[in-house]
Amino acid sequence: MRAAIVRAFNAPLEVTDVPTPEPGPEQVLVRIEASGLCHTDIHAWRGDWPVKPSPPFIPGHEGVGIVEAIGASVTRVAVGQRVALPWLATACGTCDHCVGGWETLCESQQNTGYSVDGGYAEYAVADARYVGLVPKGIDPVDAAPLTCAGVTTYKAVKVAGTRSSDLVAVFGVGGLGHLAVQYAAIAGGTVVAVDLFDDKLEQAKTLGATYTVNAREQDVAAEIQGLGGADQAIVTAVSPRAFEQAFASLRRGGTLSMVGLPADNDMTLPIFETVLQGITVRGSIVGTRKDLAEVFELHRLGRTRVVREVRRLDSVNEDFAAVEAGEVTARLVFTF
Numbered sequence: 001m002r003a004a005i006v007r008a009f010n011a012p013l014e015v016t017d018v019p020t021p022e023p024g025p026e027q028v029l030v031r032i033e034a035s036g037l038c039h040t041d042i043h044a045w046r047g048d049w050p051v052k053p054s055p056p057f058i059p060g061h062e063g064v065g066i067v068e069a070i071g072a073s074v075t076r077v078a079v080g081q082r083v084a085l086p087w088l089a090t091a092c093g094t095c096d097h098c099v100g101g102w103e104t105l106c107e108s109q110q111n112t113g114y115s116v117d118g119g120y121a122e123y124a125v126a127d128a129r130y131v132g133l134v135p136k137g138i139d140p141v142d143a144a145p146l147t148c149a150g151v152t153t154y155k156a157v158k159v160a161g162t163r164s165s166d167l168v169a170v171f172g173v174g175g176l177g178h179l180a181v182q183y184a185a186i187a188g189g190t191v192v193a194v195d196l197f198d199d200k201l202e203q204a205k206t207l208g209a210t211y212t213v214n215a216r217e218q219d220v221a222a223e224i225q226g227l228g229g230a231d232q233a234i235v236t237a238v239s240p241r242a243f244e245q246a247f248a249s250l251r252r253g254g255t256l257s258m259v260g261l262p263a264d265n266d267m268t269l270p271i272f273e274t275v276l277q278g279i280t281v282r283g284s285i286v287g288t289r290k291d292l293a294e295v296f297e298l299h300r301l302g303r304t305r306v307v308r309e310v311r312r313l314d315s316v317n318e319d320f321a322a323v324e325a326g327e328v329t330a331r332l333v334f335t336f
């Protein structure tokens, strides 16, 4: 099968033929139809984070495709079904987090395209208990970005607690952020989109943002405070500076919802202001299988729009560079 492989951190990915994997007893073999490019794949390739993958590995945690074979113990999915392979490849199923409906916090989890091979390939194997079930009627090229960008921002809005009278600031309106804008609007929030690029801000307006702020040209905190301050700020931008600006944009009692994972791991959080203004700071990591099912259902009902462009795996190195440079206004999706 064709696959894109990270041989070493920061070295160009190699697109080559490798053996097709075989499913274990609890696994399915999936013929990948579409596979989204998440900024996390770039962090994985660069070895940006404190916990690193071990090259060689196949990136990608937005793979969507058709089940071609199932292991002996698999009952949840059948051959021919369309499934999604999310970041949470597998978890223990028995710890407090798993039984509490927070399998995304399991300490024994494996992660697709990071600790186990992912979706930048014609085939992938996956734990049948953790794949997303893609409803009929959803284009696989739409389902792919929903599998991470969608579920992650849906969950971030959910845990931030957005309600109908809230002002929600979304920092970074790229792959994740363009969906965050929509989920915040669906929750009833009035959305202010923040980015460095005017084309992304214009697009955010067409997706439901009422206000936009260009962080390169405007004083972000002053602009958002001028609107009354944000009840929630959801930060998908890949820069600690954006997290600090988001904090400064909050209204008293507001919530900073951290989603982006910049290589530079530290931000300044002022203690006095956090205490006196009753600010909540919380992290949000992807979403559960239940969240992903809800994301697919919203899309099936026509309530979300995935802005994406199709690429071939051969251009993966140029595509990584373009996303890092902020040159693409859509989620890039590889098809096979």
Ligand code: NAD
Pocket (backbone or CB within 6 Å): 037, 038, 039, 040, 041, 043, 148, 149, 152, 171, 172, 173, 174, 175, 176, 177, 194, 195, 196, 197, 200, 215, 236, 237, 238, 239, 241, 242, 258, 259, 260, 261, 262, 284, 285, 286, 287, 323, 324, 326
């Ligand atoms: P992306 O490159 O598509 O989007 C990032 C956006 O942020 C771009 O539009 C960029 O122009 C904008 N941006 C960069 N610096 C900014 C700044 N200072 N102010 C405002 N906007 C700025 O990336 P993506 O795929 O949406 O991923 C975003 C981040 O989220 C990555 O760090 C990724 O690893 C992380 N992520 C986290 C989770 C999670 O579960 N928490 C899940 C998926 C991705």
Ligand code: ZN
Pocket (backbone or CB within 6 Å): 038, 039, 040, 041, 061, 087, 148, 149
């Ligand atoms: Zn992702």
Ligand code: ZN
Pocket (backbone or CB within 6 Å): 091, 092, 093, 094, 095, 096, 097, 098, 103, 106, 107, 108
């Ligand atoms: Zn567990």
